[in-house]
Amino acid sequence: MYEERPARLAGAFVWRRDTGTAGAAGPGTRPVLPDGCMDLIWADGRLLVAGPDTTAYVPRDPAAHYAGVRFAPGEAPGVLGVEASALRDRRVDLAELWGARTARGLADRVSGAPDRAAALEELVLRRAAEAPAPDPLLRAVVARLRAGRPVGATADELGIGARQLHRRSLAAFGYGPKTLARILRLRRALDLVTSGVPAAEAAARAGCTDQAHLAREMRSLTGLTVGGYVAGPRSA
Structure with missing residues (x-):
């Protein structure tokens, strides 16, 4: 089971996922696609901290219970104190960034909370309040690329x-x-396809030259097909 909601931190989402049992990923495990987050x-x-992905990620040894804040x-770099490029395509223990003692104390606090997702959100909000203010230029870059503006024009x-x-x-x-522009464009197309828009129309509306372009981008950025992803499990 997977569910998410908007966080109290601007632009972020709080999510939780229960798989029932920990262990090797099964055939029903839904891959996490690149999203720039x-x-x-x-x-x-x-x-743990999940860095920005450049391809689909499937956990090899998934946990039974998750809670998360997706920035x-x-x-995230301003809040977590690490450049995103250092964590590209990586999942690292928070102890590597904040020290073992601090990470262990925070993990125990979240583990003991009646609502772990809410406790994790509170942790992030406190950290964000102490971090430098987000760069408005970077927010403007994301907004323009998400809207389909070319990188040069942006x-x-x-x-x-x-x-x-x-x-x-x-x-x-x-x-x-x-790369960010390609990822955001792919996410626009997949959002349309999963809402029922035909792939050819979704490709055009998202900014791809045609359906074949969308298929190539899907394969290049995720290793998957559009049809295979859409028909897959909805648990994450």
């Missing part, structure tokens, strides 16, 4: 050079703006 995750008593693209409109945009994107998103 990072997560702070409680998993059976451990606190908006570019927001840089020009925001008055930032291509090299600087790439450097700041690596730190905030974990990859360059072109």
